[in-house]
Amino acid sequence: MKGLFKLFKRFLPPYKGYLFLNILFNLLGAIFGAFQFAALKPVLDVLFGKQPILPKPADWSFDFDNLSKNLTYIIGDVINSYGKERALIYLGLFIVVMVILKVGFTYLASFVIVPVRNGVVCDIRNQIYNKILSLPIGFFSDERKGDIIARTTGDVQEIDNSIFNSVETLCKDPMIILIYLVVMIFMSWSLTLFVFLLLPVVGYLIGKVGKSLKKPSMRGQNKMGELLSTIEESLTGLRVIKAFNAEKKMKALFVRQNKEYYNISNHLMWRRYLAHPMSELLGTMVIVIVLWYGGGLVLNQSGNLSAGAFITYLVFFYSIINPAKSFTTSIYAIQKGLASMDRIDKILLAENNIVNKPDAIAVNEFHHTIEYNNVSFRYIEDEVLKNVSLTIEKGKTIALVGQSGSGKSTFVDLLPRFWDIQSGSIRVDGVDIRDYKIADLRGLMGNVNQDPILFNDTFFNNISFGVENATLDEVIAAAKVANAHEFISTSPDGYQTNIGDRGGKLSGGQRQRISIARAVLKNPPILILDEATSALDTESEKLVQEALENLMLNRTSIVIAHRLSTIKKADLICVFHEGEIVERGTHDELLALDGIYRKLHSMQNL
DSSP states (O other): OHHHHHHHHHHSGGGHHHHHHHHHHHHHHHHHHHHHHHTHHHHHHHHTTSSOOOSSOOOOOSOHHHHHHHHHHHHHHHHHHHOHHHHHHHHHHHHHHHHHHHHHHHHHHHHHHHHHHHHHHHHHHHHHHHHHHHSOHHHHHTSOHHHHHHIIIIIHHHHIIIIITTHHHHHHHHHHHHHHHHHHHHHOHHHHHHHHHHHHHHHHHHHHHHHTTHHHHHHHHHHHHHHHHHHHHHHHTHHHHHHTTOHHHHHHHHHHHHHHHHHHHHHHHHHHHTHHHHHHHHHHHHHHHHHHHHHHHHHTTOTTOOHHHHHHHHHHHHHTHHHHHHHHHHHHHHHHHHHHHHHHHHHHTOOOOOOOOTTOBOOOOOOSEEEEEEEEEESSSSEEEEEEEEEEETTOEEEEEESTTSSHHHHHHTTTTSSOOSEEEEEETTEEGGGBOHHHHHHTEEEEESSOOOOSSBHHHHHTTTOTTOOHHHHHHHHHHTTOHHHHHTSTTGGGOBOOGGGTTSOHHHHHHHHHHHHHHHOOSEEEEESTTTTSOHHHHHHHHHHHHHHHTTSEEEEEOSOGGGGTTOSEEEEEETTEEEEEEOHHHHHHHTSHHHHHHHHHHO
16 A cells, blocks of 8 residues: 555645545544444334333443443433334434534535546646656657546556546545544444454455556556557558558557456456455455454353344444455455556656756757757667867858768757767857756747648647737738648638548648748747658749748747759758768859769769
8 A cells, every 4th residue: 555655645646635534534434433323222122121221320431331321311301201102213314414414514525626626637747747748759759649638547547547536436445444443442342352352353354456457457557558559540640551451451550459458457347346245245254253252251241242242243243344345346446547647647646857057057049059969879878979169140041961871860869969978069159058948949940841740720820839828910920921822722721610520621732831931930040850851842942942941031040851943042061971070161162172072963863
């Protein structure tokens, strides 16, 4: 249960008030529940002649024997005045009132626990999503998207179903058990001590089975993550699956994974369903033992336990059996939920190395230069960049060319701190980028990627994404610069037309121009273009290239290009090869150099 207390310590503090009310109402419900049974002993003793009617009440004190005598006096007085049948009616009314109070406070306890349960689950979801947004990109290169989705949805739901479904039981049942045990101690400490000797044995057996649930639960949630990853990959790559007639292969993969999850779930639920019969059996065995031991005390007239008191004692004891069963069942469920919490913590407790320094500098303008000074970087072992140095002056267009894997994309990803370098420094206006506030640094830059990242939303919201309080006129102006206004305005609902998942209702060129319009509206001083025209047909490329030239006007631009024809006008072209800049110069200078750039240029012309 150590993991459960840690979870409560992390997520329950904002709900202390609700928890206090829940404990208070559960306590009152348990007390009134005890009163409804406490009246049985004196009534039974008087009705069956086991206890003489007392002539006067005893002095009131907090003592079970004293309370019993006073109840005996009150019941005797009612019998003398109205007869035994009327006394039974009054007893029934008393029990009904006690039950009304008991169930009323029990309902109030459940009522105030609802905001706790739903609030904590809501907080966990928020924390996971916020953590996902804050983690560096490198974290997700080692994780499956489907598994992350599974942790955000299935695992959080499992915590709700398994742990917080049991919170009410954990708050209520121990209190009922405790109060009833206190009453039982007052009634017969020797019999209750005997019961206490049995409970640890029962608890050990139940805990042993409950603890064994955690490992299969973890395996089940991991397997569900694999299933969701396969579904996500299948939806993303459906065109490729169909094109290569790979439906049978993907079906076989999914069926195998689903069968494995089926087997793990069977194993888990068999153990989980063992909770009820096991607690039923153990509870019955304890009752039989208590009947044997307590019945012996009554028959031998030892221990000051009368027949009426023993019957009342059994009622109290039997009343703690169901709460004890619920409590043990909750322990089983909690182990399953804690396994899900462990999976969620792989995200929540993941280390984020790319954070603001305590004294980070605010920046909102770019004035002079971007400097890469002896920058080296590696993802795992092999260096992707090796002592790269480059100075980019404000207003200049710098083009990066080279074979795939030569380090171009990594070079530009280091500037907005998607990754942090291992050695060297990158400076903007003479200040190391690690000294700037991350949000301010990225606010200086606009990105247009080879694969436009669009959202299942309207044209307006996609273009204005990241820009607060953008007006329709501003969005239209940005779309015109990006050569996108014409096809947007002919859409059914204009700028309020939904573009589908990842912009699926648009052509490649249209998606790219929406991406450019988004960058235009942001109006950043530094522009990063990552092969923005490489996936387009000739006509679309012409429109997009024109939009890019409009966007790059009077800006500092870093352009990654495979099509060398698009960068002839660049102020400087850098040729990357195996993580190093091996050539640099203008288009004409590099052709005259007769090196790698000329070779690439000749291949494209051919």
